[in-house]
Amino acid sequence: MLILHCPYCGVDADETDLHAGGQAHLKREGPGSSDEDFEDYLFLRANPKGVHFERWRHVYGCGKWFHAARCTATLQVFGTYPAQTLEPPQDIKDKIADARPGWSWGDKE
Amino acid sequence: MKRYSAFAIAREAMRQHTGWDRAWAKREPKMKYDVIIVGAGGHGLATAYYLGKNFGITNVAILEKGWLGGGNTGRNTTIIRSNYLQDPSAAIYEKARSLYETMSQDLNYNVMFSPRGVIMLAQTQHEIRGYQRTAQANALQGVKTEWIGPQRVKELCPIMNIDGPRYPVLGGLYQERGGTARHDAVAWGYARACSDMGMDVIQKCEVTGVRQENGKVVGVDTSKGPIDCDKLGMVVAGHASVLAQKAGFRLPIESVALQALVSEPIKPCMDVVVMANTVHGYMSQSDKGEMVIGGGTDGFNNYTQRGSFHHIEETVRALVETFPMISRLKMLRQWGGIVDVTGDRSPILSKTPVEGVFVNCGWGTGGFKAIPGSGWAMAELMAKGQSPLTDEFSMYRFREGKFIDESVAAGVAH
Numbered sequence: 411m412l413i414l415h416c417p418y419c420g421v422d423a424d425e426t427d428l429h430a431g432g433q434a435h436l437k438r439e440g441p442g443s444s445d446e447d448f449e450d451y452l453f454l455r456a457n458p459k460g461v462h463f464e465r466w467r468h469v470y471g472c473g474k475w476f477h478a479a480r481c482t483a484t485l486q487v488f489g490t491y492p493a494q495t496l497e498p499p500q501d502i503k504d505k506i507a508d509a510r511p512g513w514s515w516g517d518k519e
Numbered sequence: 520m521k522r523y524s525a526f527a528i529a530r531e532a533m534r535q536h537t538g539w540d541r542a543w544a545k546r547e548p549k550m551k552y553d554v555i556i557v558g559a560g561g562h563g564l565a566t567a568y569y570l571g572k573n574f575g576i577t578n579v580a581i582l583e584k585g586w587l588g589g590g591n592t593g594r595n596t597t598i599i600r601s602n603y604l605q606d607p608s609a610a611i612y613e614k615a616r617s618l619y620e621t622m623s624q625d626l627n628y629n630v631m632f633s634p635r636g637v638i639m640l641a642q643t644q645h646e647i648r649g650y651q652r653t654a655q656a657n658a659l660q661g662v663k664t665e666w667i668g669p670q671r672v673k674e675l676c677p678i679m680n681i682d683g684p685r686y687p688v689l690g691g692l693y694q695e696r697g698g699t700a701r702h703d704a705v706a707w708g709y710a711r712a713c714s715d716m717g718m719d720v721i722q723k724c725e726v727t728g729v730r731q732e733n734g735k736v737v738g739v740d741t742s743k744g745p746i747d748c749d750k751l752g753m754v755v756a757g758h759a760s761v762l763a764q765k766a767g768f769r770l771p772i773e774s775v776a777l778q779a780l781v782s783e784p785i786k787p788c789m790d791v792v793v794m795a796n797t798v799h800g801y802m803s804q805s806d807k808g809e810m811v812i813g814g815g816t817d818g819f820n821n822y823t824q825r826g827s828f829h830h831i832e833e834t835v836r837a838l839v840e841t842f843p844m845i846s847r848l849k850m851l852r853q854w855g856g857i858v859d860v861t862g863d864r865s866p867i868l869s870k871t872p873v874e875g876v877f878v879n880c881g882w883g884t885g886g887f888k889a890i891p892g893s894g895w896a897m898a899e900l901m902a903k904g905q906s907p908l909t910d911e912f913s914m915y916r917f918r919e920g921k922f923i924d925e926s927v928a929a930g931v932a933h
Contacts, residue, residue, distance in 0.1 A: 411827060411828065411829065412819070412827065425827055425829070426829050429818065430817075430818035430819035432773070432820075433820075445918050445919075446918065448918075449771075449917055449918040452862075452917070453771035453862050453917040453918075454769045454770070454771055455760075455769075455771065455772065455773050456760075456769075457760035457761075457770075457772055457773050457774055457820060458760070458761075458764075459758070459760075459761050459774075459822045462820050464819065464820065480819075482774070482820045482821055482822045482823075483822045483823065484823070485821070485823060
């Protein structure tokens with residue numbers, strides 16, 4: 411079972427206490443954006459076989475959304491962090507770069 | 520190719536079965552093909568087969584990273600039905616179901632199509648209205664389904680408890696000519712027929728890159744070296760996003776794990792397929808006597824072909840209420856496959872931003888039933904550049920808002 415650390419309430423939560431919310435760090439589009447931008451925001455997903463940044467909600471806990479960095483090919487979890495950010499904290503980025511040589515935040519897509 | 524027949528069995532029985540040919544030839548890739556299909560699962564092989572049969576295109580290679588039919592073709596619960604709500608879905612799924620009726624004769628390979636009937640249970644008021652609506656839509660589409668009451672459900676499937684405390688059976692959507700087929704045989708039968716037409720089925724050959732010149736595909740790089748082609752068909756299900764990235768475009772797809780399990784074999788007790796979408800469970804009995812059970816998907820992106828065990832528990836727990844007799848059954852095996860899910864739960868059969876590259880993916884949790892129809896339509900799309908069966912399934916429909924919304928209509932399970 412997948413176990414993720416909730417960065418708000420500090421609990422190591424089982425997958426059954428959580429709800430997966432898909433890709434994180436999407437750029438929200440608004441009035442004036444093109445159809446292509448909206449398609450990107452609403453439907454197109456990175457869906458990588460590898461490191462994935464994703465949203466999770468601690469539904470049977472504090473109820474808050476947080477982010478996780480997780481590998482979809484091995485299920486390894488690199489870390490979780492609060493959702494109020496545009497990119498993951500440096501220590502998680504460093505941890506991924508150590509484990510996956512050649513990886514960098516810029517080419518996450 | 521020697522034909523399979525009752526006479527052939529008798530002949531081989533007389534000479535210790537020394538005369539059987541290989542079902543399909545083991546070949547190394549040539550330098551160039553007219554068409555390369557990536558993915559030797561059911562959909563890829565069916566595409567190649569109908570390219571040859573309907574359009575005479577036989578200079579074709581089917582490349583497979585693993586082994587033939589080893590992905591979702593060999594991992595599904597083999598259910599065949601076509602009771603979808605939307606017209607484009609009904610057209611392609613009914614095409615597929617009708618091709619299953621004659622597939623064994625067409626391929627000269629016994630795919631054990633068993634039109635034993637499929638019941639989709641209505642266990643909430645919403646489902647009653649939904650399935651009655653689907654039955655009406657199917658009548659207009661020419662797909663034979665009917666709405667049946669709880670007593671008829673009980674007659675068709677006596678082991679069912681229709682008075683469950685949480686989820687009583689309130690009726691069902693019944694498709695008499697739905698059923699099951701032997702999933703491996705579908706892949707093997709198509710592979711044998713493709714090989715017989717001179718196509719090369721090449722296993723353990725991973726595509727590592729898509730070579731392009733001026734926005735047009737010219738070939739692929741593989742673990743067995745570069746191969747040139749005029750047209751490329753990507754039919755790789757759960758890995759569609761990975762392959763699309765190699766070709767330089769993105770797809771509206773997320774890959775998640777879907778699980779199934781089988782029980783120990785028991786005596787025949789159930790001769791229909793039953794789907795209970797409210798509780799995310801579906802069940803049928805295989806010819807070996809195992810109860811074949813499918814469940815829901817995990818919610819998170821996953822490429823591991825393993826799912827979360829709690830989904831198995833949830834599925835079985837829910838089914839026990841409706842099928843009390845399975846409560847003492849031992850479960851023998853459990854497995855997972857990676858399914859490619861789109862936003863509207865309908866597939867993508869489409870041209871792509873790269874000229875000469877076509878994509879067939881997004882069948883999500885319900886691809887097996889569609890294999891022959893998908894191959895038929897994809898072959899027409901690749902050969903002629905257009906097919907009436909694929910017009911609505913473009914990868915650009917999301918940008919245009921032209922969804923084929925089966926996520927609400929068909930429930931979650933497929």
